[in-house]
Amino acid sequence: MQKRTLGKKGWEISVIGFGGIKLPLISQKECEILLNRAIDEGINFVDTADCYGDSEEKIGFALRGRRKEFYLATKIDERDGIGVRKKLERCLRRLRTDWIDLILFHDVRGSEYERIFDSGGLETLEKAREEGKILEIGISIHHSLPIMVKAIESGVFSALMVAYSAFDEDRLAAELLPMAHKMGVGLIAMKPLAGGVLAERPSFPKNKKFIQGESLAQVSLQYVITNPNITCAIPGMTELHELNENLQVGRLPRELTVEEIKAVMECVGEAGKGFCRNCGYCLPCPEGIPIPDIFRFESYYDRYNLKGWAREQYRSLVVNADACSGCEQCLELCPYEVSIPEKLEIAHQTLQ
Numbered sequence: 001m002q003k004r005t006l007g008k009k010g011w012e013i014s015v016i017g018f019g020g021i022k023l024p025l026i027s028q029k030e031c032e033i034l035l036n037r038a039i040d041e042g043i044n045f046v047d048t049a050d051c052y053g054d055s056e057e058k059i060g061f062a063l064r065g066r067r068k069e070f071y072l073a074t075k076i077d078e079r080d081g082i083g084v085r086k087k088l089e090r091c092l093r094r095l096r097t098d099w100i101d102l103i104l105f106h107d108v109r110g111s112e113y114e115r116i117f118d119s120g121g122l123e124t125l126e127k128a129r130e131e132g133k134i135l136e137i138g139i140s141i142h143h144s145l146p147i148m149v150k151a152i153e154s155g156v157f158s159a160l161m162v163a164y165s166a167f168d169e170d171r172l173a174a175e176l177l178p179m180a181h182k183m184g185v186g187l188i189a190m191k192p193l194a195g196g197v198l199a200e201r202p203s204f205p206k207n208k209k210f211i212q213g214e215s216l217a218q219v220s221l222q223y224v225i226t227n228p229n230i231t232c233a234i235p236g237m238t239e240l241h242e243l244n245e246n247l248q249v250g251r252l253p254r255e256l257t258v259e260e261i262k263a264v265m266e267c268v269g270e271a272g273k274g275f276c277r278n279c280g281y282c283l284p285c286p287e288g289i290p291i292p293d294i295f296r297f298e299s300y301y302d303r304y305n306l307k308g309w310a311r312e313q314y315r316s317l318v319v320n321a322d323a324c325s326g327c328e329q330c331l332e333l334c335p336y337e338v339s340i341p342e343k344l345e346i347a348h349q350t351l352q
Contacts, residue, residue: 001042001250004231007158007186009136011071011101015225016250017235018046019190022051022306026238027159032062032242039069041247045189047234048095049075049106050087051309067097068296073188075106077163080148081120088128103128104138104161113147122156143278143292145176152180159186164230165194165225166268167277173227181229181323190225192233193217194302196273198267216267217242221249222256223264236304276338282330288319290329291340298347314351321348 001010016039021037023031035046048055048065056074063070070093076087091100103125105116116139128134138159139151151157164172164187180187193199199217214222216234224233237243257262280290285291296313301310310345314320321344330340 001044001247002339003044005186006231008223009158009186011187013045013071014043014250015234015253016043016221016235016246017047017188019045020046020048020055020234021052021306022238023048023055023058023352025305028058030238031058034137034237034240035059035062037240038237038243038247039063039066041243042250044070044232045073045232046070047075047190049077050091051075051077051106051306052304053306056091056094056122057199060094062311064096071101072097073104073138074100075104077106077276079105079112079115079119079121081087081124084121085123087130087267088125088133092133099132100134102136102138102159103134104140104159106140107296108139108147108151109290113150115342120232125350138188140188142296145172145280148176148250149179152176152183157185159231160233161188161189161190162247163191163278164189164224164227165192165198165231166220167194167198167275177227177229186231187229189224189230189233192235192318193220194277195299196236199352204329204349214248216247218245218249219256219260221246222254224259225249226256227281230330253296269276273337273338275327275336276343277336279336282334282338282340286329287323287325288327289321289344290319291344293317294321294344294347294351301350311351320352321345322352 001014005011046059048059074091077086078084079089103208125134125137136158139157140150140161141151142163148160149247151160161171169199177187198220219288221233221235224230235246276295278296284289297310297314300306324341324343324344328341334340
């Protein structure tokens with residue numbers, strides 16, 4: 001398995017990591033088989049989050065006794081000191097470990113970034129690092145480029161986790177990713193298959209003869225790790241055939257041909273019509289609706305079965321989708337032909 005160095009920390013991370021977001025969808029036994037096979041075959045970075053159902057518990061039980069063989073990352077969605085401390089202790093218990101290698105502030109958006117600093121969250125994690133309970137601090141940000149820039153320039157975070165796939169090339173690759181790499185911030189690509197969208201077009205491979213035995217998912221992963229600024233991609237997995245495909249990519253990463261890149265972009269163009277990329281181009285909404293966040297919660301609800309967490313996040317919004325006035329300003333701003341007002345109504349019915 002090819003490895004890359006995570007920022008300034010010197011950790012040699014497998015270029016394909018194990019994303020734990022889908023583990024609540026399978027049994028403990030299936031999880032044990034999958035995770036142990038991943039570690040046996042050279043994956044040494046396992047990512048999860050406090051809000052991913054029973055993912056932490058399953059990982060902790062499945063990999064008990066193998067803790068020193070891999071880097072463990074988890075994420076917490078609290079921002080204040082008391083909340084962060086409680087969640088950290090719960091993560092340690094669930095994961096059956098004395099330390100977590102990388103803990104990230106999860107899904108930071110809007111004014112939450114300042115709260116990390118002002119409400120004691122960062123201070124709490126820094127103290128936990130001094131105590132040896134965590135080794136490094138990171139941050140995950142889904143769509144706000146200004147917050148990503150702030151996080152990179154702060155010098156506080158060892159790693160930045162971003163949603164990065166062929167869908168996100170235009171808004172991330174040109175400036176932000178090289179900037180983070182230059183400043184020694186490790187880059188972890190979550191959703192490298194765009195939540196599975198880039199693995200759900202079975203007609204694509206057979207129509208492109210130059211893809212020699214590789215699935216669209218593999219070509220899409222190759223596309224992500226072809227970017228030298230990316231340290232690690234963390235696709236979610238629930239089946240051995242998914243793991244085996246991802247292992248093949250990690251063992252033999254290669255440059256894509258011009259024809260392959262063109263084909264991937266054609267696929268992105270087809271799948272992207274009406275598909276929200278959480279880019280934020282639709283903002284600001286006159287009613288103050290956080291459109292990308294709502295569609296992301298809906299995705300967690302539908303694709304990952306994180307129904308309780310998604311509804312909780314939606315209910316915590318100051319302004320939700322029901323506030324849509326139908327002004328259609330967002331339709332003029334969205335470059336991907338997403339039927340935003342219509343989809344907001346559906347999301348509200350799902351998440352309220």
